[in-house]
Amino acid sequence: MTTAPLPELPEMPTARPAGRPFAPPEELAAVRPLARIPLADGSPGWLVTGFAAARAVTSDPRFSNRMELQRLVLPRAGMPDRMPPAPPGMFLQTDPPEHTRYRRLLAGRFTVRRMRLLTEGVERTVAEHLDAMERAGGTADLVAAYAQPIPALVICEILGVPTEDHDRFQENTRAFNDPAATAEEMGRAMQELAGYLRDLVNAKRAAPTDDILSELTDSDLTEEELVNVATLLLGAGLDTTANMIALGTYALLRHPDQLAVMRDDPEAVDGGVEELMRYLSIAHTGQRAALEDVELEGHMVKEGDIVALSMAAANRDPERFPDPDRLDLRREAPGHIGFGHGVHQCLGQQLARVEMRAAFPALLRRFPDLRLAVPEEEVPLRSDSDIYGVDRLPVAWGPEGAGR
Amino acid sequence: MRISADRDRCIGAGMCVLTAADLFDQDEEEGLVLVRDGAPGADREKDVLRAARLCPSGALSVTRDA
Numbered sequence: 422m423t424t425a426p427l428p429e430l431p432e433m434p435t436a437r438p439a440g441r442p443f444a445p446p447e448e449l450a451a452v453r454p455l456a457r458i459p460l461a462d463g464s465p466g467w468l469v470t471g472f473a474a475a476r477a478v479t480s481d482p483r484f485s486n487r488m489e490l491q492r493l494v495l496p497r498a499g500m501p502d503r504m505p506p507a508p509p510g511m512f513l514q515t516d517p518p519e520h521t522r523y524r525r526l527l528a529g530r531f532t533v534r535r536m537r538l539l540t541e542g543v544e545r546t547v548a549e550h551l552d553a554m555e556r557a558g559g560t561a562d563l564v565a566a567y568a569q570p571i572p573a574l575v576i577c578e579i580l581g582v583p584t585e586d587h588d589r590f591q592e593n594t595r596a597f598n599d600p601a602a603t604a605e606e607m608g609r610a611m612q613e614l615a616g617y618l619r620d621l622v623n624a625k626r627a628a629p630t631d632d633i634l635s636e637l638t639d640s641d642l643t644e645e646e647l648v649n650v651a652t653l654l655l656g657a658g659l660d661t662t663a664n665m666i667a668l669g670t671y672a673l674l675r676h677p678d679q680l681a682v683m684r685d686d687p688e689a690v691d692g693g694v695e696e697l698m699r700y701l702s703i704a705h706t707g708q709r710a711a712l713e714d715v716e717l718e719g720h721m722v723k724e725g726d727i728v729a730l731s732m733a734a735a736n737r738d739p740e741r742f743p744d745p746d747r748l749d750l751r752r753e754a755p756g757h758i759g760f761g762h763g764v765h766q767c768l769g770q771q772l773a774r775v776e777m778r779a780a781f782p783a784l785l786r787r788f789p790d791l792r793l794a795v796p797e798e799e800v801p802l803r804s805d806s807d808i809y810g811v812d813r814l815p816v817a818w819g820p821e822g823a824g825r
Numbered sequence: 826m827r828i829s830a831d832r833d834r835c836i837g838a839g840m841c842v843l844t845a846a847d848l849f850d851q852d853e854e855e856g857l858v859l860v861r862d863g864a865p866g867a868d869r870e871k872d873v874l875r876a877a878r879l880c881p882s883g884a885l886s887v888t889r890d891a
Contacts, residue, residue, distance in 0.1 A: 480883060521836075528837025528856030533846070755844070756879050766838045766881035774843075 427720060428452040432459060433468065433494050433706075433729055435804065442802050443672050443701060444746065445733035453738060455718045460727055461493035462502050467717070467728040472738035472758070474718050475730050479763035484709035484728060486765055488514035491710055494729045499604050510642070510649025513657070517764060523650065526640055527768055530579075530633050536771040539575070543779045546574050551787045560794050563814040567784065568667035569659075572776055576658045579772070580651060581625060581632025586617075593617060614655070615648055622647045658769050661704065664803070664810025665773070666780045669697045671800060671814055672748060673785070674793055682750045684785035693750035694777045698759035700748045702733035703809045707761065732758050733809075788818035826865060827888045828873060830858045834884040841885060844876040845869070858884060 434446035454471020469475050478484050488507040491514075493500060507514035512523035529535075550571060554561045561567070573591055576582075582590050593614045602610070622634060622644060629635035633654075637647055673680035682689050707730040711722045722728060736757050737745035760767035767773070785791060793800070794815040801812040828848070830841075837856030841849035848869065850859040865873060877885040 480881065524836050525855045525857075529852065529854050530856070531839075532837065532851040532853075532856045533839040533842040534851065755875065762881050764836050764882055766836070766840075768838075771839050771843070 425719075427455055427457050429457040430468065435495070437802070437804060442800070443668075443675075443748075445702070445705065445731065445737060449731050449734035450737070453734065455720060458494070458729060461496040464492070465726075466492075466494060467722060467726060469717075469728060469730045470734035470738075471718070472735040472741035475732065475735035475758055476762050478709055478717065478728055478730060479707070479758070479761060479765070481715065481763075482517065483712050483715045485516050485712050486514055486520075486709060487516055490712075490725075491708060492727050494706075494708055494727065508645070508649055510646035511653055512650070513653060513765060520764060523646075524764070524768065526637065526642070527633075527650070527654075530636065531768055531771055533771045536775050539579070539772070540775050540779065542578065543571075543575055543775055544783070546571055547779045547783045551783060555787070559819040560815065560817045563670055563784075563816045564663070564667045564811065565813070567780070568670070568814070569663045571666065571780060572659055572662035575772070575776060576655060579633055580654065581630055581634045582621065586621075590617065611652075615652060618648045618651045618655075619644065622651065654769070657767070658772065660808050660810075662773050662776050664703050664808050665697070665701065665777055667814050668701050668703060668810045669777070669781060670784065670791075670816075671793075671811055672697065672701060673781070674791065674816075675797070676748050679748050679750050680785060680791075683781050684789060687782070689750050690778050690782050691774075692753065692755075694774060694781065695757060695759075696748065696750050696752050696754045697777070697781075699736045699742065699754045699757035701809070702736045702757075702759050704759070704761070704807070705733040705809055706731055706807070732761070788816075791816055791818050793817075826867060826870060826873060826890060828860050828863045828865070828877075829886050829888075830860050831884045831886070832857045834882045836882045836884075838881050840879040840881060841876040844879060845872040848873065849876065 430448055430452060434448040436446055438444050438447045449470045452470055454469065454474040456468045456470065458466050458468045460466040469478055488504045491504065493502050512520050550567050554566050574587065577587055577590060593610060622638065625635040626638040629638060634651060637650065642650065673683055683693050709728050711724055711726045711728065713724045715722045736759060739745050742754065760770040794817040800814060803810045803812055835857045837851055839851055841858055842851055848862045848865055850861050851857060852859055873887055877887050
């Protein structure tokens with residue numbers, strides 16, 4: 422163990438460098454792989470910015486994800502510093518063995534093979550939205566017209582939300598993505614969604630159909646667990662993929678050579694999606710609580726300490742990814758931790774891959790001259806969100822001035 | 826080269842199948858790893874080691890032939 426002092430930051434950095442919307446906060450690169458930061462309550466915490474260290478922490482069972490052991494890294498309006506244990510079914514904020522029970526119930530529903538079977542349906546949904554954009558004329562907000570509805574429809578299909586409820590469901594979930602929504606509106610939207618899902622769970626129990634919720638009603642999960650699992654799947658699957666599609670498109674628009682690779686080289690699509698995941702790291706931060714004293718990068722993390730993780734910084738660690746700030750779709754970038762690592766690695770990642778692999782190339786092939794319809798500084802960035810992205814992405818295609 | 830998979834550790838993320846679908850599969854029930862070919866030829870070493878490295882739960886181990 423070393424006793425050399427670690428660099429210390431005055432707080433967890435969140436501001437992206439001016440004019441570089443895809444780069445993590447600049448302070449992070451200077452403190453790799455490990456630094457000290459004060460937590461929201463002023464007590465000392467740790468910050469992991471190195472790739473190897475982030476993998477080590479997320480795959481070590483001595484670092485817990487239990488909700489009641491966490492403390493806020495950054496102050497948050499309306500959020501207490503300490504939270505109660507996760508309600509039954511919200512298994513992301515639990516550890517094995519509680520976590521294992523839910524993960525096992527679900528992992529079989531999200532296998533590589535099962536998700537690949539959805540490819541055709543996803544491609545159809547993608548094409549329908551491109552048709553609608555084309556019909557509407559030469560401009561659109563890509564978030565509302567494409568990035569949001571596609572994952573929403575796909576998850577509806579998988580969970581078993583009936584077609585006639587799609588509008589209500591989309592309306593329900595829109596509030597979560599609305600940056601202007603107040604805490605009260607969010608709370609109301611959450612309650613409405615939970616109410617809707619409760620009705621749906623009971624409907625599936627009475628008359629099962631071919632979908633995940635119906636399958637789960639066959640398990641030993643209680644109604645409360647089922648509703649919470651469904652809420653978690655939605656929360657994890659909607660906003661994330663939507664932001665990847667929109668922010669990924671924005672990144673490609675800012676890197677025309679890379680856009681051309683995604684558009685023109687089918688062989689480069691799969692690897693290109695992984696590179697976008699690495700480069701954008703939209704789920705940019707995480708945290709764990711030490712269950713006992715653990716040595717990390719030569720320093721002793723004490724039992725109860727909070728370790729904040731910057732996935733965004735880790736995915737740009739030059740020791741793992743040479744020239745990390747360059748977007749290079751032909752880079753072999755498997756092993757990024759854009760989906761996390763360890764037992765909590767994204768359950769829906771194979772679905773997200775199917776969606777992204779369909780959405781990026783189809784969009785760029787349909788509108789080969791796709792471009793931003795506003796100056797770059799007018800693209801609203803989700804700087805304060807747990808999931809980074811853009812709130813709107815006004816785009817245009819076709820002859821200049823057409824469709825306006 | 827021999828591959829062994831610890832299904833108790835596996836969380837069904839599918840990284841192994843994504844890396845080498847001819848060597849790995851997932852069961853339909855819990856999504857846990859199934860090794861389709863536990864003794865692939867030396868020409869598959871790169872994929873096998875990559876699958877083991879990418880596994881989020883450390884469920885795969887690889888031993889080289891003596």
